Amino acid sequence: MNINDANGGFPILVAEDDPVARKILKRTLITEGHEVVSVENGRKAFDLFKERFFPIILTDWMMPEMNGLELCRAVRNHQTSGYVFVIILTSKDSKKDIVTGLTAGADDYVNKPFNPPELKARIKTCMRILELERSLKKANENIRILSITDPLTKCYNRGYIMDRLPQEINRAIRYERALSLVLCDIDHFKKVNDTYGHQAGDKVLIEFVYSIKQSIRQELDWIARYGGEEFLIVLPETGPEGALIMAERLRNTISKNKFIVHEKAFHITSSFGISGFDSASSDEIISSEVLINVADQHLYQCKLEGRNRVKAGFVNKDISLTFNDKRSITDE
Numbered sequence: 001m002n003i004n005d006a007n008g009g010f011p012i013l014v015a016e017d018d019p020v021a022r023k024i025l026k027r028t029l030i031t032e033g034h035e036v037v038s039v040e041n042g043r044k045a046f047d048l049f050k051e052r053f054f055p056i057i058l059t060d061w062m063m064p065e066m067n068g069l070e071l072c073r074a075v076r077n078h079q080t081s082g083y084v085f086v087i088i089l090t091s092k093d094s095k096k097d098i099v100t101g102l103t104a105g106a107d108d109y110v111n112k113p114f115n116p117p118e119l120k121a122r123i124k125t126c127m128r129i130l131e132l133e134r135s136l137k138k139a140n141e142n143i144r145i146l147s148i149t150d151p152l153t154k155c156y157n158r159g160y161i162m163d164r165l166p167q168e169i170n171r172a173i174r175y176e177r178a179l180s181l182v183l184c185d186i187d188h189f190k191k192v193n194d195t196y197g198h199q200a201g202d203k204v205l206i207e208f209v210y211s212i213k214q215s216i217r218q219e220l221d222w223i224a225r226y227g228g229e230e231f232l233i234v235l236p237e238t239g240p241e242g243a244l245i246m247a248e249r250l251r252n253t254i255s256k257n258k259f260i261v262h263e264k265a266f267h268i269t270s271s272f273g274i275s276g277f278d279s280a281s282s283d284e285i286i287s288s289e290v291l292i293n294v295a296d297q298h299l300y301q302c303k304l305e306g307r308n309r310v311k312a313g314f315v316n317k318d319i320s321l322t323f324n325d326k327r328s329i330t331d332e
C-alpha cells in the first residue's frame, strides 16, 4: 500500500474542537504538502478512521464526545493495515500528563498553543518512521515471495503446495465446489539434459512453465514445481472432465513448441495425470495426499502406455477418463 502521495505528503487526520486552532493546523499541514481531513471531536475522527486509513493522526486532548486519549486508545485497539502515528496536542505539560498521553498510545505530543516550525519538525520525524515501516514491509514481502517461488521457473515451489493445497481443498468442500489437480511431467527429460546440456534443460523447464501459465486462468489457477521436471497445476472450480480438456490442449501445445539449442531443433512431449472431485456430489473428506496420489497414479499410467498423453480420474467416484485417438472423453 502506498500511503503517501507523489509529492511525499501523507494523509493526516486532525481532531480539534477549537475552530480557529483547527483551521490554523490544517493550513500549516497543507502548506507542507499533506492531505488534511479535519473534524471537531474524537468520535467523528474515529468514525472516519474506521472508513479510511490515516497513517498520521493529530489530535487535541480536551474535546467533547471523545477526547484525544480515548481516540488514541480506540485507534490502538482497531485493526489497521499499517502503523498509525498519533500526536497529541496538549496544554497539559506536566510530566504526569505526558506519561498518561504516551501510555494511552500516543507516539508524541506537541504543546498548545503550537509553534508551527516545531509541529512541522515533529511531523517530519513521524514521516521518517512511516517511510522506514514501508521499506521494511516491502523487504518482508520480497522475502515472502522468494520463500514460495521456484528460483529457476519462477512458479511456486513445493513448500507453497503444502501450504496452499489444503486451503484450496477446504474451500472447495465448504462451498461444495469442484477442484482438480494436474500433475505433469516432461517425457524423457533426462535425455534433454544428456543430449543438449543442462542449460538447454533449464530452458525447457522455463518454457514449459511459461506455456502452462499462458493457458491457465490468471487469478484462479496456479502452478508449482513439484520436483525435478514434475509440476502441479491446481484448478479450482474445475472437475476432472474440465481439467482433462485443459490438459489435452496443453499437451498438444507443448508438443508443437520447437526448441533450438546450438542450432539444433528439437521437440518435447509431456504427460498429465489428473485427479479431482466435485464436493457437490459427495461429503467425503479429501486430503492433499490422496488427491496428489491419484494424480500420480494417472501420470504413472500415462508413462506405462507410452507417454505424451493425458489421464484423469475422480478421487471420490470410480470413474477414469482419458483422451482416445478421436480426442473424445470416454469412460474406461
Ligand SMILES: [Mg+2]
Pocket (backbone or CB within 6 Å): 016, 017, 018, 060, 061, 062, 063
Ligand atoms: Mg480542546
